[in-house]
Amino acid sequence: MLGFLIRRIIQSVFVMLAVALIAFMMFRFMGDPVNSMVAENATTEERDAVRARLGLDQPLWMQYGRFVGRAAQGDFGLSWRNARPVSTLLAERFPATAELVLVAAGLSLLLGIPLGILTALRPNSFSAQTLQFLSLIGISLPTFVTGILLILVFSVWLGWLPSFGRGEVVDIGWWSTGFLTLSGLKALVLPSVMLCLFQLTLIMRLVRAEMMEVLRTDYIKFARARGLPSRSINFRHALRNTLIPVITIFGLQLGGLIAFAIITETVFQWPGMGALFIQAVSFGDVPVMAAYLVLVSLIFVVINTTVDLLYAVLDPRLRVDSPRGAH
Amino acid sequence: MTAPTLSRAFDSDIAWSFRHSWTARISSLLLIILFAAALFAPMLANQNPYDISQLNLLDSELPPAWAEGGDPRYLLGTDQQARDVYSSILYGLRLSLLVGFASVALAAAVGISLGLLGGFVGGLVDGAIMRVADILLSFPAILVALLVNGIARGILPPDRHAEAAIWVLILAIGLTNWVQYARTVRGSTMVERQKEYVQAARINGVSGMGIMINHILPNVLGPVLVIATINLGMAVLTEATLSFLGVGMPATQPSLGTLIRIGNEYLFSGIWWVVIFPSVVLVVLVLAVNLMGDWLRDVLNPKLR
Numbered sequence: 001m002l003g004f005l006i007r008r009i010i011q012s013v014f015v016m017l018a019v020a021l022i023a024f025m026m027f028r029f030m031g032d033p034v035n036s037m038v039a040e041n042a043t044t045e046e047r048d049a050v051r052a053r054l055g056l057d058q059p060l061w062m063q064y065g066r067f068v069g070r071a072a073q074g075d076f077g078l079s080w081r082n083a084r085p086v087s088t089l090l091a092e093r094f095p096a097t098a099e100l101v102l103v104a105a106g107l108s109l110l111l112g113i114p115l116g117i118l119t120a121l122r123p124n125s126f127s128a129q130t131l132q133f134l135s136l137i138g139i140s141l142p143t144f145v146t147g148i149l150l151i152l153v154f155s156v157w158l159g160w161l162p163s164f165g166r167g168e169v170v171d172i173g174w175w176s177t178g179f180l181t182l183s184g185l186k187a188l189v190l191p192s193v194m195l196c197l198f199q200l201t202l203i204m205r206l207v208r209a210e211m212m213e214v215l216r217t218d219y220i221k222f223a224r225a226r227g228l229p230s231r232s233i234n235f236r237h238a239l240r241n242t243l244i245p246v247i248t249i250f251g252l253q254l255g256g257l258i259a260f261a262i263i264t265e266t267v268f269q270w271p272g273m274g275a276l277f278i279q280a281v282s283f284g285d286v287p288v289m290a291a292y293l294v295l296v297s298l299i300f301v302v303i304n305t306t307v308d309l310l311y312a313v314l315d316p317r318l319r320v321d322s323p324r325g326a327h
Numbered sequence: 328m329t330a331p332t333l334s335r336a337f338d339s340d341i342a343w344s345f346r347h348s349w350t351a352r353i354s355s356l357l358l359i360i361l362f363a364a365a366l367f368a369p370m371l372a373n374q375n376p377y378d379i380s381q382l383n384l385l386d387s388e389l390p391p392a393w394a395e396g397g398d399p400r401y402l403l404g405t406d407q408q409a410r411d412v413y414s415s416i417l418y419g420l421r422l423s424l425l426v427g428f429a430s431v432a433l434a435a436a437v438g439i440s441l442g443l444l445g446g447f448v449g450g451l452v453d454g455a456i457m458r459v460a461d462i463l464l465s466f467p468a469i470l471v472a473l474l475v476n477g478i479a480r481g482i483l484p485p486d487r488h489a490e491a492a493i494w495v496l497i498l499a500i501g502l503t504n505w506v507q508y509a510r511t512v513r514g515s516t517m518v519e520r521q522k523e524y525v526q527a528a529r530i531n532g533v534s535g536m537g538i539m540i541n542h543i544l545p546n547v548l549g550p551v552l553v554i555a556t557i558n559l560g561m562a563v564l565t566e567a568t569l570s571f572l573g574v575g576m577p578a579t580q581p582s583l584g585t586l587i588r589i590g591n592e593y594l595f596s597g598i599w600w601v602v603i604f605p606s607v608v609l610v611v612l613v614l615a616v617n618l619m620g621d622w623l624r625d626v627l628n629p630k631l632r
Contacts, residue, residue: 018462026478140614142564144571145606148591153601156594163595259467265592266572281473282574284481293474300465 003110008308009142012301017068019297023290071237076291081283083208084289090273095175096166097272100264101257108199109250115200116207121234123212138201143260147194147267154190164269191268195260199253203216206249210242244314251307264280328422335484344626353621354615358388361612365421372414376459377580382384382594391600402598407593415586416605422582426496427563431555434562434609434616439551446516453564460506468503472565475499476574496575500565515622557620560613567609583609609621 016114042050051057051210064068070076076086155163167183169176216240223233264272269275275293280288345351364371391404391412403412420617445453463471463502476499483491520543528538569575570584571591578585589603 015465022474026481073593089373115630140617141610142606142613144566145610148587148594148602148606152594152599156597156599255465256467259470262469263568263572264475277473278574281477281480283476284480289474289477295614296470297466304465 004312005309008131009306014307015301016294016297019069020071021064023071023293027067035296065272068103069098071294073289076294077287079280079285079288081285086287089276090295091174092274093271093273093276095177096270097258097261097265097274099178099260100188100191100272101254102197102239103188104199104207104257105250105254107192108196108203111196112200112203113207115233115245116204117211118238119204120208120211120215123208135201135204138197141197142268143198143263146197147190150190151267161190161288163190166271176234179318191270194267195264198260199211199257202253203246203250206235206244206246210245211238211257214238214241218265218318238272242310247314248307248311251303251310254303255296258276258299341626344622348622350618352610354622357611357615358619359609361420361615364417365424368414368417368421372411372417374411374414376410376415376418379381403604404598406589406598406601407465408583412586412604415581416568416583416608418584419583419605420492421601421609422580423566423584424575425608426493426576426582427559429497430500430504430562430566432615433497434504434558435508435555437501439512440514441505442509443516443539443544443547446513446618447520447535447543449517456509457513460509463503468561468565469568472499472569473572473574475502477524477571480574484502489579492576492580496566496569499569500562502604503565504558504561507566507593508551508560509536511550512547515550516543519546521542536592541622549627553620553624556616560616563609563616564613582614587593 001120036155048057055064072089077103078084079086081090115131119131122128151163154161165187166178167187168183169178169183169184170180178188215234220233220238223237224230228237243292258274261270261272262277264270264273266278268324276288279285279291336436361631364402369375391509403416406415441456445456467624477494479498480488483495516539523539528542533542559600566575566582567584567587569587570582573588576582576585578589581589587602587609588596588606593601
């Protein structure tokens with residue numbers, strides 16, 4: 001177990017170093033920053049002085065080392081677009097994205113698992129068939145089209161829910177939350193529904209497939225033969241083994257939610273990190289892009305590592321220290 | 328094709344399965360219609376939406392022909408700038424499919440080459456390619472595409488963005504999607520490498536490059552067709568998403584995604600037709616491609632059934 005833990009953490013560190021290298025290379029791609037910092041008629045000596053002051057005369061690997069060192073402290077320099085520290089920009093935007101993703105993830109689990117169980121236990125019922133069909137549509141619809149349809153129906157035609165922004169937010173320290181006001185909660189509904197729909201259908205289909213698989217196994221048949229009540233078989237014996245793969249997929253998809261939040265935030269003008277990232281992409285604002293990339297990768301890596309460890313805790317068969325190929 | 332081959336083709340498993348699968352028939356029919364519409368767009372369209380001189384501002388914001396206040400000349404209505412929605416969709420479909428096919432071709436070319444190389448050479452080269460693939464695969468495709476897009480925009484001067492947009496998109500989407508091809512081709516290359524015909528070629532003195540291209544490549548291409556079909560749906564969707572986010576095709580040269588973005592801006596004035604019709608076409612296109620891909624996978628890979 002400890003060996004597994006250490007190996008996973010070393011692997012994660014390598015992934016993060018690779019991502020940092022990509023982020024670092026992005027700066028190198030964007031031409032020579034010295035040109036924009038000195039006067040046009042500057043002499044070679046003046047240019048060299050600026051270069052030395054910025055540390056650009058050092059070998060590449062030293063520059064990379066310095067970049068990693070600063071990134072580890074959250075320092076990504078100033079945004080090229082509005083000259084504010086990138087870390088401040090991201091910190092301002094982070095709560096909005098985090099709340100949106102958390103609500104969407106919660107919704108997809110709370111609805112997806114019961115619906116999946118329902119369709120697995122009664123696969124031929126009318127409601128199960130309808131749900132299966134709806135989930136097919138849910139997977140095929142582009143997320144932004146879903147969002148537009150939600151706005152058209154619930155904001156434009158019915159006028160029930162707001163279609164942009166976070167509503168009123170309450171500041172708790174540096175964290176601004178929309179959970180505490182009515183308008184904040186109302187503003188959360190449509191974006192989180194849009195963000196969770198794809199996830200929801202995925203979890204529902206996964207739970208259904210896993211559950212049907214488990215229900216066919218011998219130990220379930222044996223439990224039936226022992227005359228256990230079907231409620232106990234379905235929920236105590238079958239569901240437990242169903243949920244293990246669901247945890248993995250859910251963990252991986254949580255990262256996907258953060259990426260897809262970019263689209264949701266654009267559709268609903270949600271003031272989160274994704275909207276910031278899109279602005280950075282369209283203006284070629286490298287520091288913001290690099291910082292977002294590193295931050296999101298860090299979240300991904302932490303989630304993936306946690307899921308792997310959780311997996312080992314939940315499934316006793318994986319606890320034996322086996323070589324990587326074995327699982 | 329001679330008559331016996333033709334009749335044999337009609338008698339094959341694939342043809343049988345095609346005749347007995349209504350999803351395959353409906354989706355192929357839809358695809359034929361959409362491809363034809365894109366191909367013959369200039370003939371089918373009522374106006375060239377790129378040509379400002381053909382637009383008449385008096386006709387702006389007209390609803391579809393069947394709705395109240397609609398004009399029979401504009402079947403699906405017009406947008407804010409009096410562009411005919413039906414014609415814009417035809418031209419937009421053209422661009423969406425063009426970017427889709429080109430990026431699939433790029434992804435397939437990169438993926439097949441790297442997979443073939445990794446599988447045949449093995450060792451460090453293989454390890455390096457597969458580690459890059461692993462890292463790429465652990466990020467959502469849309470994020471990778473956005474990053475490539477952002478870097479390309481940073482390199483290009485701003486006044487060139489509009490004309491280079493289509494190339495940037497093809498590059499971004501193509502470089503995002505090669506991993507699946509590489510993995511599949513690498514797997515089958517490693518199997519083929521052991522076989523006797525490869526050894527025979529080696530004994531005959533064929534170079535490594537020659538063996539890879541002339542002997543192994545034809546034998547590992549089978550699954551690529553299925554991946555490419557499914558990939559096409561993904562590529563069209565990614566293009567639409569990027570254009571919708573405002574970092575894809577510019578408003579002067581709208582693809583389906585750009586049309587949806589433009590329509591979205593006018594949603595609150597109650598002009599629903601500008602956004603709904605391109606969305607419907609996009610959804611139908613992606614759905615038909617995906618169903619076709621699913622069907623192909625089932626037919627060509629009986630093991631997966």
